[in-house]
Amino acid sequence: MSKINLLTGKRILLGVTGSIACYKAVDLASKLTQAGAEVDVILTEGAQRFVMPLTFRSVTGRPSYTDMWSLDDHVRHVGLGETADLFVIAPATAHTMAKLATGLADNLLTVTALAARCPILIAPAMDGGMYGHPATQANVATLRERGVQFAGPAVGRMASGLAGLGRMVEPAELLGFIRQAVAQGGPLAGRKVVVSTGPTREPLDPVRFISNRSTGKQGLAVAQAALDAGADVTVVHGPISEPIPFGATAVPVQTTEQMGEAVLSAAKDADVLFMVAAVADFRPNTQSDKKIKKTDEQWGLAIGLEVTLDILTAVKTERDKSGYPRIVLGFAAETHNAFEYGRDKLLRKGLNFIAVNDVTDQGAGFAVDTNKVLLLSSAGVVEEMPMQSKTAVAERLVHHVANSLNGSAH
Structure with a gap:
C-alpha cells in the first residue's frame, strides 16, 4: 500500500x-x-x-x-x-x-x-x-x-x-x-490543489455565533500531504488554532458564504478540491448589531434559522460549465447510516470521491489526532481506512486523488 x-x-x-x-x-x-x-x-x-x-x-x-x-x-x-x-x-x-x-x-x-x-x-x-x-x-x-x-x-x-x-x-x-x-517532482508536482478546512461561524450578534466542533486538523493534514506530493496548495480556512502548513497560501474566512466565495474563486482553475471544512448548514435569519440581552423580549428564546449556501452544489454548477476543478473530494461527518448518507451525497453533488467518517466512533470525531474513514467513489468502496492518525489518512486520500488525476488505477 x-x-x-x-x-x-x-x-x-x-x-x-x-x-x-x-x-x-x-x-x-x-x-x-x-x-x-x-x-x-x-x-x-x-x-x-x-x-x-x-x-x-x-x-x-x-x-x-x-x-x-x-x-x-x-x-x-x-x-x-x-x-x-x-x-x-x-x-x-x-x-x-x-x-x-x-x-x-x-x-x-x-x-x-x-x-x-x-x-x-x-x-x-x-x-x-x-x-x-x-x-x-x-x-x-x-x-x-x-x-x-x-x-x-x-x-x-x-x-x-x-x-x-x-x-x-x-x-x-x-x-x-x-x-x-x-x-519537487512528486505525484502532484505542478498541480493546483485547494483545501477547505475548519468550521464556519454564523453570527447571531457581535459576541455570539452558530458553529460546530471542527478544529481543522484533518484538513490541515490533507494540505500538508498535498504539499508533500509537490502541489501548489491554497487553504481556505475558518477559525482554527493550528498554523497553516509552510508553503501553502492561506485564505481565512468566517462565514459559510465567505468560504463559498473563496473556494469558488480559488478552485476555478484548480486540479483538485478537497472540501474538508465543516461548514455551518444553518444561520440565524436575523442578526442583531448589538449584544442581545436576556431581558430583551423582542428576541426571547426563539432563534429563527435559514439554510446557508451549499458550497459543493455551487462547485458542481461551476464545474459543469468549466470542467474545473478536475477532481473533487468531499467529506461527510455522520452520526448514523454513514455509508448510505455518504453515497447519496457523492452522487447528488457529482463528487469523484467522498470520505465518510462516523464522528460517534471514539477517536474519529472532532479535536482528536486520529480518524477512521471510508473512502467511496461512484464505483463503490475505494478503501476502508482503519483508525489511524489524521496524517496517515491524509496521505491515503492524496494518494488516491493523485492516482485518479494521473490516470492510474486505484
Missing part, C-alpha cells in the same frame, strides 16, 4: 559552518531525524568551535564528518554527495557562500558541494550588513543561477546586538523549506 511519507528514508546531508546559529542546526538535525530522515552531518573547522560533532551524532545516531584528510575513505565526499537526496547548508556563513560561488574546495563541506548530484538548499546566517553587501549579493545571485535554493535569511536581532536581515531562519521554518525541496 503506497504512502506519501515524505522524509522517511530520505538521506539529508547537513553542512554546518562557523556561526553562532550552529545551535539551530542541532535542533534541525533532531527534527529531521524524528521525521524519519537519515541525516549525515559535515562540520567545518569553524563550526566545531561552536558545537562538537558528538552533539550531532547524539541526535542523529549517525556519524558526523569533519576532516576529509583523516578519513579512511579518501573519496568520502563523492559518496556523501552522490547518495544524498538533499544537501542543506545551515547555517551558511558569508565566507562559505563565497567559496561555493567561486568553486573553491578546501574542506570537506565545499568539496562535497562540488561532488553533489542532489539539490542544494542554503540557509544564510551572518551579522551586521554582511548579507546586503554587494559581494554577498553577487554570490547569492551566482548560486541562484546555478539552481541553488535559499531559505531566508530572516530579519531580527543578531549576536552583535544589531537588528537587520541576516538571521538564520528558525528550524521549524527551515524544515518546511526542506519538505518543499524534497517534494
